[in-house]
Every structure is written in C-alpha cells, then in structure tokens.
Amino acid sequence: MSLQEALHKLASFRTNNTRDSQETFEKGLIVLRSAGPKTLGEEGWAFLEQLMLASVDVGRLDIADQCLKQLNDKFPVSPRVDVLRGILMEATQSSSTVLAYYDELLRINPSNAAIWKRRISVLRRLGKVEKAVEDLNEYLDTFYTDVEGWLELADIHSSCNQYTHALQALSHALLLTPQNPFTFLQFAETAYSSGDIPLALKMFLVVIDMNEGEDEDAIPMGISVRAWWGTKLCTRQLVVSSASHTSHSHTPVAKNIKLIDELATERVLTAYSGEQGIQARNLVSNWMSGR
Amino acid sequence: MSSNAVSLYLDPQIRDWVLFPITLVMILVGILRHYVVVLLQSPPKEQTRAAIREQRAISRSQILRATAGHSPIPPTFYTSISQHLSSAFEAGTYLKDGPPKANTPSTPPNPITDPAAMDGMMAGMKTQMVMMVPQMVIMGWINFFFQGFVLIKLPFPLTLGFKSMLQRGIETPDMDVRWVSSLSWYFLNFFGLNGLYRLLLGNDNSADSSRDMTASPFAAPGGGAAANPVQDYPKLFKAETDNLAFAEGLHTWVGADVESRVLRKYRKLAPAY
Numbered sequence: 001m002s003l004q005e006a007l008h009k010l011a012s013f014r015t016n017n018t019r020d021s022q023e024t025f026e027k028g029l030i031v032l033r034s035a036g037p038k039t040l041g042e043e044g045w046a047f048l049e050q051l052m053l054a055s056v057d058v059g060r061l062d063i064a065d066q067c068l069k070q071l072n073d074k075f076p077v078s079p080r081v082d083v084l085r086g087i088l089m090e091a092t093q094s095s096s097t098v099l100a101y102y103d104e105l106l107r108i109n110p111s112n113a114a115i116w117k118r119r120i121s122v123l124r125r126l127g128k129v130e131k132a133v134e135d136l137n138e139y140l141d142t143f144y145t146d147v148e149g150w151l152e153l154a155d156i157h158s159s160c161n162q163y164t165h166a167l168q169a170l171s172h173a174l175l176l177t178p179q180n181p182f183t184f185l186q187f188a189e190t191a192y193s194s195g196d197i198p199l200a201l202k203m204f205l206v207v208i209d210m211n212e213g214e215d216e217d218a219i220p221m222g223i224s225v226r227a228w229w230g231t232k233l234c235t236r237q238l239v240v241s242s243a244s245h246t247s248h249s250h251t252p253v254a255k256n257i258k259l260i261d262e263l264a265t266e267r268v269l270t271a272y273s274g275e276q277g278i279q280a281r282n283l284v285s286n287w288m289s290g291r
Numbered sequence: 292m293s294s295n296a297v298s299l300y301l302d303p304q305i306r307d308w309v310l311f312p313i314t315l316v317m318i319l320v321g322i323l324r325h326y327v328v329v330l331l332q333s334p335p336k337e338q339t340r341a342a343i344r345e346q347r348a349i350s351r352s353q354i355l356r357a358t359a360g361h362s363p364i365p366p367t368f369y370t371s372i373s374q375h376l377s378s379a380f381e382a383g384t385y386l387k388d389g390p391p392k393a394n395t396p397s398t399p400p401n402p403i404t405d406p407a408a409m410d411g412m413m414a415g416m417k418t419q420m421v422m423m424v425p426q427m428v429i430m431g432w433i434n435f436f437f438q439g440f441v442l443i444k445l446p447f448p449l450t451l452g453f454k455s456m457l458q459r460g461i462e463t464p465d466m467d468v469r470w471v472s473s474l475s476w477y478f479l480n481f482f483g484l485n486g487l488y489r490l491l492l493g494n495d496n497s498a499d500s501s502r503d504m505t506a507s508p509f510a511a512p513g514g515g516a517a518a519n520p521v522q523d524y525p526k527l528f529k530a531e532t533d534n535l536a537f538a539e540g541l542h543t544w545v546g547a548d549v550e551s552r553v554l555r556k557y558r559k560l561a562p563a564y
Contacts (some may be wrong), residue, residue, distance in 0.1 A: 110340045142344045144351045171372070174363040175354055184363065199365060202546035204365075205553050209545075216557045249367040254550040259559050265559075 006030045009185075011043070015049055021057035028054060029063070045074060052084055056091050064088055079105075083114045090118075095126050097209045111144050122153075129156060140172075151183075154190065163194030164248065181210045181223055188230055199251040201234035205260075220271040228267040232288075235261035298467065301441065306453045309473065310442045313433060317480045320425045321488055321498035328437040328497040329528035331417050336410060343389045345524055348385035352376050354532050361545050369542050376450075418497065430477060434460075437473040445469045 006027040013024055027211035031040075040047060044174040052067035068088055071081050082105055089098045105112060118140050123132040135276055140149050150173040157166035170187045177183055188203030207227040215221065238253055239261045247253075254260060265288050266280055272281040337350040338346075355372060362369055383390040439461055449457070449468045458466065471479070488498040554560035 109336055109337060111343055142340055142347070143356070144347055168368065171364040171368040175358060175372075178358050178361075178363040202365070202549055205549040206546050208555070209549050212436050247429055249365050251365055251546075256550060256554060256560065259554055260550055262558055263554065265402075 003034050004184060006038075007047075010047060010050060014046060019057070021054040024054035025058045025063075027058065030065075032063070045071065049080070049084065051277065053087070056087055061088070061092060064091075069088060079109070079114065080113055082112075083118060086115065086118050090122060095122055095251065098122055109144075113139070113146070115148075118148065129160065132156065144172075145176060147173050147183075150176065151186075154186070158190060158193070163190055166190050167196075181207045181227075184210065185223060185227060185230075188227070192230065192234065194248070196232050196247050196249055196251070197237055198247045198253045199249050201231060201238065201254055201260075202251060204228075204230040204234060205254070219273060220267055225268075225271045228264055228271065231260065232264040232268050234262055299441065299444075299470065301444070305440065305442060309437050309440055310476070310520060312336050313429075313437075313442075313473065314480060315477060316429060316451055317477070317484060318487065321484060322491065323486070323494050324421055325492050325498040328418050331421065333410075333414060339387075344384055345387040348380070349527060352380070352535055356534060356538040358541060359541045362542050363545055364496075365544050365546060366542060369544070370539060371374060373535050373539050373542075376444045377532040380532045380535075383528070385528065386522075400471060427480070430474075433473050433477050440473040442473050442476050443471045445471060479544075 010024065010027055010031065012018075013020060018024075028047070031047065032051065048067045048071050052064045054073070055061070055063040055067065065088065068081070068084055071078075071084065075081050086098060086102060086105075089101055099119065099122055100188050102122070106119065107116045109115075116135070120132050120135045120139065123129075123135060129240055133153070136149060136156070140146065140153065143149065149168050154166045154169035154173065157163070157169060167187065170183065170190060173183050174187060184203055184207045188200050188207060191197075191203060192200035205225050207223055208214075208231065210218055210225045211227075214224055235257060237255050269281065269285060269288070271277065272284050352373075355369075355376065358371075364372075376468075379385060440460065444467075447469070451468060454468050456478075457468060457475045458470065459473045459478070461472045484498075488496050492498055551560060555562055
C-alpha cells in the first residue's frame with residue numbers, strides 16, 4: 001500500500017465520518033512511519049486526530065499517546081486537544097480521575113459542549129444514570145439542536161423502561177431531523193414498546209410513506225422491511241380488537257385497518273421472496289396464518 | 292477621437308516615478324492592512340452557558356414552528372412542547388439573568404453600557420482606523436507631490452461625463468477625457484484593486500478598503516462574535532409566543548392521514564382525485 005493511497009483513503013474516511021478503526025489504524029501507521037504529519041501540512045493535524053481516535057479504539061495506546069503529544073505541542077490551549085486527552089484518560093485511568101479532569105475543564109469554560117457530552121457519557125457508563133439524565137437535560141436545554149444528544153437521552157430512557165420520556169426525547173429529535181426515516185422508525189418502535197399501538201402503527205406507516213422509491217412492484221429492502229414488520233405487528237393486534245387499545249397520545253386507530261393488515265401481510269411476504277428469503281418464507285407465512 | 296497627432300506628450304519618467312509607485316504603494320498598503328487586521332482581530336469572546344441558552348431559545352420555537360404544517364410529531368406531543376415553550380417565554384425562564392422582577396420596568400438594553408457590545412464596537416472601530424489612516428496618508432502624499440499630474444492615457448475613448456471622474460485635480464475644460472490625473476488614478480486603484488487582493492490573499496481578505504467605506508463602525512466586520520447586536524430578548528420572546536400560538540393552530544401531523552396515502556400508493560384504495 002503506497003503512501004498516497006493510504007492518505008487518500010484516510011481523507012475519504014474523514015469526510016464520510018467512517019469509523020473503521022482497524023483499517024484507519026493500519027493505514028495511519030503507514031503514513032506515520034513513512035512521512036510524519038509535519039510534512040503533510042495543515043491536513044496533518046486532522047490526520048493525527050483521526051489516527052489517535054482509531055488507536056484508542058484498537059487499544060494501541062502508545063500510538064495514541066504519541067499523536068496526542070504532537071498535537072499538544074502544536075495546539076497547547078486547544079479545547080479540541082483537551083477532549084482528545086480526556087478520551088485517552090478514559091482509556092487509561094480511573095473514571096474518577098477523568099471526571100475530575102472534565103469537571104476542571106468545565107469549571108474553566110462552562111460552555112464547552114464537547115467536554116460536557118463526554119462527561120455525560122462517562123457518567124452513564126459508571127451507572128450514574130440519574131446524574132447523566134439530569135446533566136443531559138441541562139445540556140440539551142442549552143444546546144437544543146444536538147440530535148445526537150436527544151437520541152442518547154431517548155436511549156437512556158428506553159433502557160430504564162421510561163418509554164413516555166423516551167418518546168418525548170425522540171419527538172425533539174424528529175423536529176430536528178424531520179427528513180430522517182430512521183428517527184421515525186425508532187419513534188414507532190418505542191411507541192410500540194410503550195403499548196401505544198395506534199401511534200406506533202401511524203409512525204410505521206409514515207416511515208413507509210417516506211420511502212418514495214418503493215412501490216407495489218418492488219421488493220421491500222432495508223428499513224422498509226422493518227417498517228412493514230412493525231406495521232404487521234400493530235395491525236395484528238388492532239384487527240382483533242381495535243376498541244380495546246388505549247392510546248396515551250389519543251391517537252385514533254387508523255381507518256381501513258383490515259386493508260392495511262392485508263397489505264402489510266403481502267408486503268412482508270414479498271420481502272421474503274428473494275433467493276435467500278425463500279427458506280424463511282414458510283416460517284413467516286405460518287406465523288401470519290396463526291393468530 | 293481626434294485624428295491629429297497626440298496633443299500631449301508624457302515624460303516616461305512620470306510613468307516610472309509616479310504611475311508605478313502609486314500603484315505599487317497602494318497594493319503593498321492593502322496587503323499590509325490585511326495582515327494588520329488579522330493581528331488586531333481579537334478571538335471571539337467565550338459566552339457563558341446562560342447567554343448561549345438565551346440566544347438559542349428562539350431557535351427552539353423556530354424549529355418547532357418550521358414544520359408545523361406537516362409536523363413529524365403527533366398533536367399531543369406538539370402541543371405539550373409548544374405550550375411549555377410559550378409559558379417559558381412568558382415567564383422569562385430563558386433569560387440570561389433569570390425571570391424579570393415584577394416591578395422593574397423593562398427597558399431595552401443600552402449598547403453603550405453593555406461591556407460585551409462595547410467590545411464588538413471597539414473591534415469595528417479598530418479595523419476602521421486601520422483602513423482610514425493609510426488611505427488618508429496616501430491621498431495626502433499624492434496631493435502634496437503629484438498634484439495636477441497627468442499620468443496615463445486610456446486606450447479607449449470616453450464621453451465627456453467621465454471628465455470629473457478621470458481628471459480630478461486638473462481644471463481644464465478642453466483636455467481629452469482619456470487623460471487620467473494622479474488623484475483619479477488613486478481613486479481608480481482604490482476601488483479597483485479588490486480583484487487583485489482576492490488573487491493574492493484569498494477570498495476573505497480585509498485588504499480592500501472600498502468595501503469598508505460602506506460599513507458602519509458599529510457593525511462588526513465579517514461576522515464574528517459581535518455579529519448579532521444587542522437584542523431585547525424579553526420583547527423577542529413575547530413576539531415568539533404569538534407566533535407559537537399561530538403555529539399551533541396550523542399544526543397538522545404527517546401521520547394524520549398516512550394510512551390512506553400508503554394504501555393509495557399500493558393501489559388498495561381508489562385515488563382521491
């Protein structure tokens with residue numbers, strides 16, 4: 001692998017936000033050995049940051065330390081380097097030391113969002129979920145537009161079975177990324193878990209509706225398989241007794257529920273019509289017919 | 292265009308010792324200015340948590356309102372967020388200094404007394420000074436040494452209207468408009484060198500002085516920390532509550548009729564139209 005090729009690959013990882021740590025690490029090592037970041041110019045620093053994160057991921061802390069040292073020499077007061085140092089400390093030192101380090105940084109500059117987020121993640125990992133949620137709420141109250149933060153909050157709430165809170169967090173994430181079907185899907189599944197079947201059904205249908213490329217002739221792929229399965233799970237319950245299902249969000253049960261149920265059955269079965277799906281198809285159709 | 296021989300002969304020394312020096316000095320001063328402005332620029336001031344929160348509170352409701360017509364979230368969730376926001380705006384929860392006291396009259400903030408706003412203004416004044424002083428010096432230099440010089444003849448004919456533009460400082464009624472005086476050459480450079488600076492220093496250079504002439508010193512140049520002037524947040528919040536109330540009336544959920552849309556898409560239901 002030539003140096004140029006490695007550099008090119010690494011640059012594309014950076015632009016695409018790929019976290020392929022093992023490969024990044026191997027390629028980065030080639031660059032580090034043969035050229036050194038000083039010869040790369042301005043781009044070299046971004047490369048060092050990338051290599052450092054990758055080497056923490058693969059556990060080569062010596063390389064990470066080396067990268068951090070070079071970055072620190074160049075940018076001694078950069079908050080971004082502070083974050084990197086914190087990440088390395090998380091890998092090597094006890095959580096209480098890291099927390100103390102983050103607290104100190106936040107005391108100096110309370111509006112450092114990156115440090116704040118890292119601290120929340122450490123808190124969660126330590127099992128101090130209450131403190132993490134409290135902090136995360138305060139963080140999101142300040143930096144409302146952080147979708148990642150809202151999804152994390154939803155995840156924490158879901159892990160504690162607090163689905164109503166999770167749904168609230170997800171609704172903020174939806175407001176921020178109304179174009180992302182995966183957020184809708186997560187909302188739908190969380191609603192399903194919380195027992196709000198009519199709401200879940202609507203949201204699953206929204207996911208399907210968003211998937212414009214697919215029509216009746218296409219075989220459902222990827223996200224829409226999951227969405228159709230979700231739809232089927234919901235309609236299966238609603239067809240039996242649509243009246244008995246209460247919705248916390250007062251969502252009305254969808255009209256034409258029978259038609260939707262039929263359509264969902266058909267689409268799910270279509271999804272298993274490919275070469276690989278054919279064995280599973282019998283299983284699925286058995287499940288479909290058995291109530 | 293006169294057919295007779297050239298009416299005026301220019302000494303080549305004028306070209307070498309006046310025309311080129313003026314141009315060169317102006318280019319170099321522009322480049323110098325760029326670097327001085329870069330040096331003068333103070334790093335953006337770090338804001339406190341409460342200030343960021345106050346600044347971004349409006350955007351929360353704007354985000355909520357932006358999708359109200361086809362909202363991704365169901366009505367119950369929407370109204371709870373919307374009502375929470377408007378009550379918070381009314382109570383002043385998001386204000387930097389906490390909710391206002393009941394009896395103090397609300398006065399719009401005075402930019403002179405707010406130190407943060409003063410900093411922004413000072414930065415604007417500093418760059419303004421850096422551009423005004425050298426230009427004044429150059430103009431004085433040209434006026435003092437080269438007043439009334441004719442520097443160059445443009446290679447194309449012009450109408451009489453350009454006379455005041457091209458022959459500033461020479462009061463002759465019947466000289467051909469194509470002759471350019473020293474002061475006019477200065478102005479031509481002053482307004483015309485931006486393209487060259489862009490080539491030399493990149494796109495967001497601060498060498499071009501003609502652009503800054505139009506900017507007021509109170510608006511900080513090039514965005515930066517003081518890009519948003521002092522705002523009367525209590526008033527903004529009050530206006531936003533009205534907007535929220537409007538948007539709440541407009542709210543429709545994308546999921547409201549989604550089943551029919553999906554059924555139509557898969558042709559299980561007759562099209563609506």
